[in-house]
Amino acid sequence: MKEKALIKKLKLSKEDFDEIKKAVAGAEAKSTGEIACAIAPESAHYSFWELLIANIIAALVLIILIPFSDKILNMYSLLYWQNTPGWILPVFYIITYLAMEIIIFYLCNIPALDRLIIPASVKRSCVTHRAFRYFTESGVYDTLEHSGILLFVSYMEHQVRIVADSGISKKISQDMWNLIADELAENIRKGDVKLAFTCAIEKCGELLAENFPPHEENPNELADGLVIVEGEEWF
Secondary structure (H helix, E strand, C coil), X not given: CCHHHHHHHHCCCHHHHHHHHHHHHXXXXXXXXXXXXXXXXXXXXXXXXXXHHHHHHHHHHHHHHHHHHHHHHHHHHCCCCCCXXXXXXXXXXXXXXXXXXXXXXXXXXCHHHHHHHCCHXXXXXXXXXHHHHHHHHCCHHHCCCCCEEEEEEECCCCEEEEEECHHHHCCCCHXXXXXXXXXXXXXXXXXXXXXXXXXXXXXXXXXXXXXXXXXXXXXXXXCCCEEECCCCEEC
């Protein structure tokens, strides 16, 4: 899914991006911590699973058609004067298999179907891996006091990850991050992405302010605002 298509699905306006950016700046002003926000269309290319399902369904269709081989030959015999070529039936089955495989493969790329065919454990693993990868790519791991927080949403999988750097994760229990992640996911499910992020940013900001109060010099180490992540991995 392209960036523009994702923004349209999430109903995000330029004003929404600006509000999220202001929320990040406001939260960071009260702390030496940093907050990064990102949404990925999907956390991996799941072509292996899509192709596997396409092959299975195409094979099932082929098995169902085998008992009807005589009727298929009779149908083709109407096209010929006397003898139906021996290669007609194998070619029919090959074309049918390939056509079904292509159709099912493309249908499986519909997000709603993709979520059904991909094992839950695979989705969880891919989202977690992509979140940690972006945590590194974006530099959240490299703040001065190791007090960076990443709010990561993977749209196709309908999953959220909050990754906190070592400085703050030592002070805040995982249960607190889970509560914020659950609320973020619930607000996105309701269709209010701006509210989802601004509320999560506010709560993360409160935790940062409590544990990492601002100094006289409080440089902004990371870019503020919501980032649309591209470049999924193959899986």
